[in-house]
Amino acid sequence: DKLIKDSYVLETEKQKTKGGKRPTLLKINENKGFVIGIDLGRKKIRAALNNFSGKMTKKYWGFEVVDKKDIGERLNSEISKILSRNKKSGLKSIEPELKAICIGVPAVIDVDSGKIISAPLYGSWRDLNLKEIISNKFNIPVFIDNNVNLTALTEKNYGEGKNFSDVVFVEISNGIGAGIIIDNHLLRGSYGSAGEIGFTIINSENLGFKIKNKGFLEKFASVKSIQKKAIEAINKGRKTLIMDIVENDISKIEPSIVCKAAINGDRLANDIIEGIVRFLSIIIINLVLILNPQIIILGGDICSLPEVDKLFVKPIISLVEESVPFKIPYIKLSSLGEDAGVIGASFMAMEALLIDEFPYKIEQEVLT
Known part of the structure; x- marks a missing residue:
């Protein structure tokens, strides 16, 4: 009832039965909002925009990933570009409906704080708190995790595993x-x-x-x-x-x-x-x-x-x-190929957001 009340789930038609109360079918409200998933584990960052049904509506290649400490500011700029691109293309602005961002980072992460503990390939990122930098800019929940862990979870839930x-x-x-x-x-x-x-x-x-x-x-x-x-x-x-x-x-x-x-x-x-x-x-x-x-x-x-x-x-x-x-x-x-990282980041954002509001897991279907 809480999910229906808050519009995360919609009621559809009632099923036909031979007797008794007719059950009502439910579905995820894909228009409830969007999440952005970002994978920093490639030569250039890969980002995806997913609606709440799990459908990937847009994919983007962004800037080249390099060993510089301004990675947080560059990510903020890239996310702003993603939002403005949708606006310029004639689509309804998604900024009010952007609910969460998740970023997969090739580093050892303190997932609770969002702080980078160690970054073997990008030493200057050490001790950066990407969660803090990005959430301060967009004022929405931000989740940071190791990119390979996110991909593993994606493969486990939706891929070969x-x-x-x-x-x-x-x-x-x-x-x-x-x-x-x-x-x-x-x-x-x-x-x-x-x-x-x-x-x-x-x-x-x-x-x-x-x-x-x-x-x-x-x-x-x-x-x-x-x-x-x-x-x-x-x-x-x-x-x-x-x-x-x-x-x-x-x-x-x-x-x-x-x-x-x-x-x-x-x-x-x-x-x-x-x-x-x-x-x-x-x-x-x-x-x-x-x-x-x-x-x-x-x-x-x-x-x-x-x-x-x-x-x-x-x-x-x-x-x-x-x-x-x-x-x-x-x-x-x-x-899942090259999309696995952004799929993992997107679904981590949705799942973490829902778990924060509701004490159970909602399964999603991957649609690309």
Whole structure:
């Protein structure tokens, strides 16, 4: 009754029955308001506008994410642009109906205060309180969480993990991290840093390894490292199809170009991919042995690479099967792709907003 009174839920038609009181069907009021979900785990920020039925009404690419302390002010500016774009496009202004904002950040977060405890890829963000900065600007509830944790929750509820209680999501982008769900509960750890697998030590020679703010895996097995390894090898004189594809313009080399060369049999490209597959396989084997999940989902920027299943997923599965002497979990590519982070942020905003007003969870349907 409270949900109906406050217009979060609408009554529709009554069902036909053979006898007794006719039940009334209910539905979420999609016009109750909007939330904005933002993912900072990409090269450029990704934002989405969702109504209360769960429908993603708009998607945006924003500014390039860099290691500068003005990230809060830049986010405020970007959110203002999102609101003004809708107004200029002739749509009704959504600002009065904007109910909450949730931001996924590649960092260790104090989720209660919204303060960034540690940001391995963006050191200048440390100790920033994004929740405070943004809520002061827009005067609405703001929720801040680790971007990989948000994506893991999305995959668990709406993606490949929806039929499982023990799920590990592995983000493979410029950074590498894991969102861990055990017995349907997100595992954050004592200090919020559970899943920071980018700092995994591969062997004893890597003890004490740290370059700036990156861990071993993030330096040698991230999507960005594909490009870096190719450029380094070419500068050392390696002949490769990669240069033919980019017409000898080394500045045009991207991870996708290296993958295309690998598909066409280029030795250098295949060496790079195989090396990254081996590093990723080691961490996935360790996750299998320590956590014994039902499914491991691979996602992030890796999803957008050509022939990702052939080049990465199938070889990883083969190496895990060869190395683990008992039943291994399903290992699958994210079905939500690049949208998983903003979907997770949007639904966290809606759920947190509703839980704050009502003491129970409302399920939503993902519509993109």
